[in-house]
Amino acid sequence: MRVLQVGEDALLVEVSSGAQAQALHEGLLRLRAEGSLAVREIVPAARTVLLDGLADPARWASELASSHLPPARPRARESIELPVRYDGPDLAGVAAQWQVSERDVARIHAGTEFTVAFCGFAPGFGYLTGLPARYGVPRRATPRTAVPAGAVALAGPYTGVYPRSSPGGWQLIGTTEAVLWDHAREPAALLSPGTRVRFVPMEGA
Numbered sequence: 001m002r003v004l005q006v007g008e009d010a011l012l013v014e015v016s017s018g019a020q021a022q023a024l025h026e027g028l029l030r031l032r033a034e035g036s037l038a039v040r041e042i043v044p045a046a047r048t049v050l051l052d053g054l055a056d057p058a059r060w061a062s063e064l065a066s067s068h069l070p071p072a073r074p075r076a077r078e079s080i081e082l083p084v085r086y087d088g089p090d091l092a093g094v095a096a097q098w099q100v101s102e103r104d105v106a107r108i109h110a111g112t113e114f115t116v117a118f119c120g121f122a123p124g125f126g127y128l129t130g131l132p133a134r135y136g137v138p139r140r141a142t143p144r145t146a147v148p149a150g151a152v153a154l155a156g157p158y159t160g161v162y163p164r165s166s167p168g169g170w171q172l173i174g175t176t177e178a179v180l181w182d183h184a185r186e187p188a189a190l191l192s193p194g195t196r197v198r199f200v201p202m203e204g205a
Helices: 018-034 057-066 091-098 102-110
Strands: 002-006 010-014 041-044 048-052 079-084 114-119 126-129 144-147 151-155 158-161 166-168 171-175 196-201
Touching: 002 057, 010 057, 018 041, 018 048, 018 114, 041 114, 091 102, 091 171, 102 171, 102 196
Parallel strands: 079 196
Antiparallel strands: 002 010, 010 048, 041 048, 114 126, 114 196, 126 158, 144 166, 151 158, 151 171
């Protein structure tokens, strides 16, 4: 673990894996809920956690660098189901990489419970973990100039859903009509770190 001060009241904690980042995020959320940690925001990423608005960053830098947080206690997290049609243009390519049929790609993906590890790239875009490592796929060699909103995609160890049309290089395996980002909704983002997600095949899909 490496702890870096960012500005006057923030710390960036670097760890060696996504699982460690998720565990650290859970532990820090618990400390804040218990009143032991005064902080404005706790923002997880792939292998870092940012603590912004710390009342005493020097103290926490020392504590985090010299100790380990207790394991995060399991807690109930929101669960969301996203209806999906497995009709993406890269479905056949993913099936070939997995050495299974296209129907099996849908079965494996829909049979996985995902967790939102962190959010980024675009408002409402969650990086979902849960697929076994053997199902990791590379990004496309040539990104698309426009990926439609609702595209369900794979890249590396992650699954994601594009909340709006944008360029992108992920492998597209399906589509959903779920609204991932709505500024008129509270909260605007459908997915947040820690949310559990399941993809449910639509009838006839």
